[in-house]
Amino acid sequence: MAQIFRPYADSIVRVAMIAILAFPFLIVGVAYGVMWSPYITGEHVTLEQPVPFSHQHHAGQLGLDCRYCHTSVQQSAFASVPPTETCMTCHSQLFTNAEMLAPVRKSLADDKPIKWTRVHRLPGYVYFDHSIHVAKGVGCSTCHGRVDQMPLVQQTQPLTMSWCLSCHRDPASYLRPREEIFNMDWMAGKDQKRQGKDLIERYHINIDHLSDCSVCHR
Numbered sequence: 001m002a003q004i005f006r007p008y009a010d011s012i013v014r015v016a017m018i019a020i021l022a023f024p025f026l027i028v029g030v031a032y033g034v035m036w037s038p039y040i041t042g043e044h045v046t047l048e049q050p051v052p053f054s055h056q057h058h059a060g061q062l063g064l065d066c067r068y069c070h071t072s073v074q075q076s077a078f079a080s081v082p083p084t085e086t087c088m089t090c091h092s093q094l095f096t097n098a099e100m101l102a103p104v105r106k107s108l109a110d111d112k113p114i115k116w117t118r119v120h121r122l123p124g125y126v127y128f129d130h131s132i133h134v135a136k137g138v139g140c141s142t143c144h145g146r147v148d149q150m151p152l153v154q155q156t157q158p159l160t161m162s163w164c165l166s167c168h169r170d171p172a173s174y175l176r177p178r179e180e181i182f183n184m185d186w187m188a189g190k191d192q193k194r195q196g197k198d199l200i201e202r203y204h205i206n207i208d209h210l211s212d213c214s215v216c217h218r
Contacts, residue, residue, distance in 0.1 A: 043159040046115045052102045052152060059184070060148035066140055066182045077129040081116055084108045116213025119153050120144070127218045136203050137175035138167075140183050148184040166212040175203075 038044055058064045067073060068081040084107040093102055107114045120143075122128055133143075140147070145156030157163055167174045173188075175196045180186040189195070200207060209215065 027203060035101045041160065042119075042121070042155045043158055044154050044156070046152050047119055049117055049152070050114050052100065054154055055147040056149055056151045073130045074134050075131055077127075077131060079130045084114060094159055100211060119155055120159065125217060127216055134165060134181055135178075136171075136205055137181070137199050139176050139181050139183070139186060140166075141186070142174055142176075146184055164216065168215070171205060171207060171210065172200060175199040178203075 008194075017028055059066065060070075069086055070079040071082070072078060072080040084104060087104050091104060095101055103114060143157060143159075145154075147153055172193050173196060176186055176188070177199065199205075
């Protein structure tokens with residue numbers, strides 16, 4: 001009797017079955033990779049701004065304190081974007097005719113704020129308060145990275161729920177003394193865990209409820 005199937009038909013069936021079984025896992029893997037990609041998280045993406053403001057120059061080379069521009073960071077949830085008048089305290093005297101600063105001068109003349117493109121954007125269902133983090137020992141560079149070394153600011157952390165929880169569940173690994181909050185050069189020492197636990201007690205941080213849903217979702 002003539003053979004209906006070719007000798008390699010069995011191999012084809014096996015490969016096909018393996019492919020069918022593996023396909024869902026492949027889809028999940030691709031979806032997971034996309035979910036954590038810069039396309040979704042926004043990490044290391046340079047966004048176009050109306051004025052190419054350099055934190056590297058202002059905060060790094062000139063040594064301007066973060067609070068000079070972000071005045072409300074210690075008092076409110078929002079760190080505040082500086083008004084044009086803040087820029088002009090210097091640039092009414094320096095680089096007064098620079099083409100790059102034309103939008104700043106126009107903003108002042110028209111009495112209209114510059115429309116900056118937001119870099120660090122959280123979903124609307126997330127509540128974040130800058131002031132409480134600063135008060136409890138979380139430094140600027142912990143979340144924003146070394147902005148004093150960035151010609152144009154980029155998001156350096158994923159800002160995902162799991163990333164936030166890594167600190168909320170183990171704050172001792174990330175806290176620093178309040179006097180070092182705005183120090184971009186500060187680095188955790190070998191005794192960070194011990195120091196962090198001391199700061200938790202000193203700053204009256206209730207670690208039992210840091211990962212409660214209502215802390216971030218209100």
